[in-house]
Amino acid sequence: MIINSFKRAFSIPFQSRFHSSASTIDSSEIEVFQKVTSEWWDEFGPTKGLHAMNKLRVPFIRDGLINEGVVAEKNINTALPLKGLSILDVGCGGGILSEPLSRIGAQVTGIDANSRIIDVAKEHAKEGGLNVNYLYTSIEEHSKDNISKYDVIAASEIIEHVTEKEKFISACSDCLKPSGSIFITTINKTLLANFVSIFVVEDVIRLVPKGTHQIEKFIQPHTLQRILEDCNFQTKLIHGMFYNIVTNRWDWCSNTSMNYCLHAVKR
Numbered sequence: 571m572i573i574n575s576f577k578r579a580f581s582i583p584f585q586s587r588f589h590s591s592a593s594t595i596d597s598s599e600i601e602v603f604q605k606v607t608s609e610w611w612d613e614f615g616p617t618k619g620l621h622a623m624n625k626l627r628v629p630f631i632r633d634g635l636i637n638e639g640v641v642a643e644k645n646i647n648t649a650l651p652l653k654g655l656s657i658l659d660v661g662c663g664g665g666i667l668s669e670p671l672s673r674i675g676a677q678v679t680g681i682d683a684n685s686r687i688i689d690v691a692k693e694h695a696k697e698g699g700l701n702v703n704y705l706y707t708s709i710e711e712h713s714k715d716n717i718s719k720y721d722v723i724a725a726s727e728i729i730e731h732v733t734e735k736e737k738f739i740s741a742c743s744d745c746l747k748p749s750g751s752i753f754i755t756t757i758n759k760t761l762l763a764n765f766v767s768i769f770v771v772e773d774v775i776r777l778v779p780k781g782t783h784q785i786e787k788f789i790q791p792h793t794l795q796r797i798l799e800d801c802n803f804q805t806k807l808i809h810g811m812f813y814n815i816v817t818n819r820w821d822w823c824s825n826t827s828m829n830y831c832l833h834a835v836k837r
Contacts, residue, residue, distance in 0.1 A: 607686045610664030611694055616778045618818055620666045620727065623755070626811060626820045627726055627831065628670050631657075631753050634807070634833045638751060640721065650675030658720040658745055660709050661728030665691035665702060671724070672702050679703040679720075681712050710737065713744040720745050723752045729794070730756045730787050736797055743801045746836045752803065755811065755831045759788035762827050775815065791826055795834075803834040 609615040632651055635641050645651050653675030659668045662680030664687050672678045672695075680702055682688050688706040695702045705712065723742050732738045742752055757763050764785040772780045795805045811829040812821050 607664075607684070607690060610666070610687060610690050617664075617666065619777070619813060619820075620663070622813075622818050623726075623811075623820050624667065624670055626822065627667060627724075627753070627755055628674070630755075630831055630833070631671065631722070631724060632674065634751060634753060635722065638749075638806075638835065640749075640751070645675065652676035655721045656719065657722040657724060658712075658716075660723060660725045660742060661731070662691060662704065663687050665694055665704065667724060667726055668702050668704075669695065669698065669700055672700050676722070679705065681705045681707050681709065683708050709741040709745070713741040716745050718745070718747045721747055721750050723750070725752060726755045728756075729754060729789060730783065732787070735789060735794075736800070739797050739801045739803075743803065743836060748836060750836045751806075752798075752834050752836070753831070754794065754834075755829065756794070757783065757788045757829055758827055759785065759790045759793075760827050763788055763829075766828060771815070777815070791830055791832065794832060798832075798834045802837045804837055805832060805834045807831075807833040 610617055612618075613621045632641075635652065635655065636646055640655065641651055642654065645653050651674055652671065655676050657671055657676045657678045659665075659671070659678060659680040662668045662682050663684075665680055668678045668680040668691065680688075680691060681704075682691070683706070685706045688704050691702070691704045695704065723746055725738075725742060729735055729738060746752065757767055767783050767788075768785060771777045772782060791808050795808070798805060808826065809831050810823040810826040811831055812823040812825070813819070813829060814821070
């Protein structure tokens with residue numbers, strides 16, 4: 571069911587101040603996601619796959635940080651394991667990942683270049699009594715005044731929508747503290763991913779608007795790993811993820827030919 575208060579956000583004029591030569595943002599991507607702004611928190615709507623993904627990506631972030639030894643031992647087995655850690659959720663959308671990270675103790679800042687969806691995120695967090703700092707900005711702009719500020723960066727389902735991935739990762743690195751972690755989930759650049767994510771999901775069952783994904787922007791794990799290494803990161807883990815469209819369920823798998831996650835640490 572669409573929350574009525576979100577409809578107000580859909581009428582806010584779109585701003586494009588970040589679409590400069592220094593930005594990795596593609597204005598056409600923003601326009602596509604504006605089509606689902608009012609349905610962002612509908613768990614049975616176009617973003618239901620993102621809602622379902624939280625069952626994997628939230629523990630992925632939590633456990634990765636525990637393994638790196640940055641989670642206080644006294645907090646590990648509590649309801650707030652990420653207490654005291656600062657997280658930047660890049661491309662946060664309406665806050666589907668930001669909110670659960672906040673609920674387990676993290677100090678979350680969510681940024682997105684879609685002004686309408688940031689209003690949706692703010693409204694939803696307010697309704698839930700959550701203290702999440704949402705900002706309408708790009709990672710390139712945000713990094714200028716937030717050097718080495720965050721313990722963690724979450725870049726989930728966003729890098730397949732940006733233009734210049736090297737600039738994107740470099741800006742993320744600038745925002746991270748030394749030894750900070752970046753967690754990425756994305757789509758592999760394969761024929762299978764093209765068939766499922768674009769032909770099936772967009773053209774056949776029309777789960778998301780046509781144009782949501784472009785295969786030329788998908789990225790293979792080894793390419794992403796090389797970019798991260800060039801930006802002073804060491805990859806800790808790459809793991810496959812499988813999404814069952816029929817049951818709306820995500821599971822871990824050894825195959826990375828479709829979706830995968832990656833955890834890297836800044837040297």
